Amino acid sequence: MGQIPTEHGLILAGLLFILGLVGLLARRNVIFMLLSVEIMLNAAGLAFVTAGARWNQPDGQVMFIFVLTMAAAEVSVGLALVLLLYQKFKTLDADAASRLRD
């Protein structure tokens, strides 16, 4: 019934980040790539909150709020791009939009 070790929280954040990174690299569906980016941002927020809890300072949660704001902005623009990609190419394959000039 003790304190949660900081290292374990950071290890969990690292594992979640790696899972998100693997998903981002391995998947070709744009929706899944966006979901993986969300996982990675969430893992970064978890690391911030864990560190903030370790030193008992509010800075970790403040940084988490900034991460949350950035995730919201990123997802709105990203999903608008997904809709545009689907309208233009009729597919969600990221490789379909590999040429900038089309």
Add this chain to the structure above:
Amino acid sequence: MSTAFYIAAAVALVSTFLVVTRLNAVHALLYLIVSLLSVALIFFLHGAQFAAALQVIVYAGAIMVLFVFVIMMLNLGPAAVGEERQWVRPHAWIGPSILVCILGAELVWVLSRGGSKASAVAEVTPKEMGIALFGPYLMGVEMASMLLLAGLVGALHLGRRRRGRREPQ
């Protein structure tokens, strides 16, 4: 306290792994919501109640609703009916339900122990957070507001239907 952390961490890892490996986007969304909720429970156990609430409301609520909207918009057409028939089978929701039940049992256990007051961790109250946010981090708040405005304008520009102008083929 530690046991709850490890169970929530295991739930987060399992559900995140399933997000990455699912083929169906809606299944992946269900698992991602479970993952975000378990991370919210970890925030709660770390004494970051406000961050946990924000995680549930903004991440698992608002952002996931955006994803659901877009996936539903993309799946229009006759093919969606067959997929829908496939989605309502129990195997689609039984996995997330089990994981959420684990989280719910943990929540009941934490609350039955007397809630956050009895927890060993020192919590950071929302008041301290607000003081920090609008004190030394005021410039960050302004930049976040500019970022949100840029995201709003960008999404509006990208989502606008271009009528009266031919799409370059």
